[in-house]
Amino acid sequence: MKTEFPLSMLQVGQCAYVQxxxxxxxxxxxLFDLGLxxxxxxxxxxxxxxxxxxxxxVRGAVIALRRVNTAGIMxxx
Numbered sequence: 001m002k003t004e005f006p007l008s009m010l011q012v013g014q015c016a017y018v019q020x021x022x023x024x025x026x027x028x029x030x031l032f033d034l035g036l037x038x039x040x041x042x043x044x045x046x047x048x049x050x051x052x053x054x055x056x057x058v059r060g061a062v063i064a065l066r067r068v069n070t071a072g073i074m075x076x077x
């Protein structure tokens with residue numbers, strides 16, 4: 001069994017695969033529209049010094065998300 005952890009725990013240079021998204025309906029819809037669905041490969045490419053904002057590579061695009069939004073995106077290696 002793969003260990004799941006929040007996307008916010010992914011370090012710069014690491015990749016993981018989305019397992020599930022746990023968020024309020026409006027945020028879930030936004031994340032799904034950005035391509036964060038089950039099985040999608042996500043790579044952390046940049047994190048600001050405060051650690052609240054990070055950039056992720058998702059399906060060929062780079063998106064920036066706040067820690068509060070990534071806490072409910074469960075991923076595994």
